Amino acid sequence: MKPKTIIEKVWEHHVVYREAGKPDLLYIDLHLVHEVTSPQAFEGLRQKGRKVRRPDLTFATMDHNVPTVNRFVIEDEIARNQIAALEKNCREFSIPLADLHSSEQGIVHVIGPELGLTQPGKTIVCGDSHTSTHGAFGALAFGIGTSEVEHVLATQTLWQQRPKTLEIRINGRLSDGVTAKDVILAIIHQYGVDVGTGYIIEFTGDVIRQMSMEERMTICNMSIEAGARAGLISPDDTTFEYLRGRKYAPKGEDFEKAVEQWQMLATDEGATYDRTLEIDAASIAPMVTWGTTPGMSAPINGKVPYPEDFADETEQKAVQLALQYMGLEPGTPISEMKIQHVFIGSCTNSRISDLRAAAEIVKGKRVAPGVRALVVPGSQEVKRRAEEEGLAQIFIEAGFEWRDSGCSMCLGMNPDIVPEGEHCASTSNRNFEGRQGKGARTHLVSPKMAAAAAIYGRFVDIRKLQAESIGERR
Amino acid sequence: MQPFTVHKGKVVGIDRANIDTDQIIPKQFLKRIERTGFGKFLFYDWRYLDGQILNPHFELNRPENEGATILVANENFGCGSSREHAPWALQDYGFQAVVAPSFADIFYNNCLKNGLLPIRLAKHDVEYLLHKSKRADYELTISLEEQRIYDESGFNRTFEIDSYRKQLLLKGWDEIDLTFMYESYIEEYEKKTLVI
């Protein structure tokens, strides 16, 4: 039999109907729903008198609009309406919902894996572009628009044109202090924000194999920032061990049987991709974005570029506009860029290991004067664990605000925003103009880099910090 | 969905790459639960100074661009979030087609589902149109049937579109109704794979 990639295997398994000249009709195994992109879809169902075909394969939560200080007091009337609309829609169509009172509430892409809903080989969709996160488990997971949300609710299927396959192989070993976030930022920096357009990415290589599930999620999460709708990773023992015992994962003998099935999903030896790119892990340093796309970044020991550094005229113009928006002078060393805000959170980096990594840097130190720093756990479960492990205490003692779970400052659709003209070191995934608030200036970094920025009020090379603290301990 | 057959309209150009959906429709307007009324918030942060006064320098606000129905922009248009509010806002404002060298995948799909036609053209053609669009009365005609976009002074290009999507657009069909015609296949799939 011809060797196949995991992408082909999962795709083929889900084809409900195929006809030449048409996209494939694909079956969807899990549909995640949140309050922002669903109201119009439910409204559409109601108008036509349609039902939800498989409420049992659908799971909803609220995350984008949720205040992280007092979640039950939503000042903004329209946001309140949207939350109320989701409650009503879930009740009316019998869809399970992790609401604000639920101990399972959290960012949709954090709770899917946490609850074991996300599993290898599944097709997973959600009206949210960072659905790619779930690809870390070897699931085919991608974001959809509201019309498609309505289509999946009504039919549990989607018409999809099969995309091409792109392998991104990360070879070698990462240096200390370099994290999954730096890897994905470096990939986007090197190959561009549209390298994945029209493709599904499979991330492979030694570095991926050594990563934990949470690190893999960070990588897949930002596939969309590389232009790909989906990014995934072949499952292995790390994947299976993560899932063992999770609420919605198979139990006992069923779990062992599932593992047998899941093992067959990994890309076969000798399978080919439409395109393959490689990156050497040893060449990756902690990354910081200086501009207004996730590709506009530099290593911590680098500088803000000059527009003339770029050959292409469109790019020169984009860089010029970005520098203007960011209020940065070309040639400024990255380590001299000052920040006034720090946000540790979002579906990219708000899991327990992210908070542990940040706490390690923060422990025993203080947030720099004039800096406002927030830690927003990705879910209520992450929050509980961080409190049990004493991480919350470390943050609070250092002067961080310790919040409830939600999307928070990642997109500022709730009260958490960065004021105009101010700089924020953020562990989220998008640094677009206005993303964290009108005129807000976002710098994307890893949790460790964000934590260090909070302490120093500017970006510092955590590789040096770590070396120093090891020295001190000796 | 309204069928799309032939459209002739005024062109406005925004010569920027990577125009993301946060820019097309900022998140504070995503809280509505209706599908309509997003047009007045299109490109909000670029279009208004202090949220009220029109920014006279922004392309859409120039008097000669009033009533434009075809938008031309640079690479990777519509990147970022999956919000369908972006095509809704473009459409609600009055746009019927967007022309660019490349589009983000989800945005491209979302446009098609709403009858807003995304057209990919070669970079130098887009540059040409961006240049031409500076003229006050510059118009383009788009024939979806022929997959052709042209003006009256000799510009004439064909564009690619998936034949299945093209049929849906030409007829203005509701995709869910169409899928229901395949319901027996869905039932069969569910039985076979035991997704029950």
Ligand code: SF4
């Ligand atoms: S945390 Fe940010 S990127 Fe993730 S789902 Fe929420 S808003 Fe989207």
